[in-house]
Amino acid sequence: MTQTTGRFTEIPQDECLELMQTTTVGWLAFVDGEGQQLLPVNFVLDGSDIYFRTMAGSTISSLADGNDDVAFAVDHREEIYQKxxxxxxHGPTARVEDPDLIAQVAAGARPRPWAPGERDVLIVLRPRRISGRRVRRQ
Known part of the structure; x- marks a missing residue:
């Protein structure tokens, strides 16, 4: 069996934020009353704050009540080039209560959910820590 080697490099936080702006779908990871959750979500980034909308009563809507330990991830891969x-x-979530921000988001329909249904609960994740890494086959 041939073993391949790769190289990891850390990505500075400012570049992490730039990379997050290149996509509109990420993954939320958290624990709720049903156990571990890992769910895709459309999002928009404002500074380092991550905003997403969901439907009242959904699994994700529980994050509007505040959750102190949520992870959010985005990624990109180029399988042909193996990189x-x-x-x-990582950080806490909260329901967005600011009526101006809610109106601004509603007017622009951002983040724009792909899933059907009314998504009227706006949630923000305010990261305490953002980290990233690149992998490349050598």
Whole structure:
């Protein structure tokens, strides 16, 4: 069996934020009353704050009540060239109560959910830590 070697390099936080802006879908990881959850979500980044919308009563809507330990991740890979990157943010979530921000998001329909149904719960994740890494086959 041939073993391949690769190389990991850390990505500075400012570049992590730039990379997060290159996509609109990420993954939320958290624990709720049903156990571990890992769910895709459309999002928009404002500074380092991550905003996403969901439907009242959904699994994700529980994050509007506040959860102190949520992870959010985005990634990109190029399988042909065997390289890619990932960025992960960790922090608490909260319901967005600011009526101006809610109106601004509603007017622009951002983040724009792909899933059907009314997504009227706006949640923010305010990262305490953002980290990233690149991997490349040598």
């Amino acid at each position: 890619g990157w990932d960025v992960t943010a």
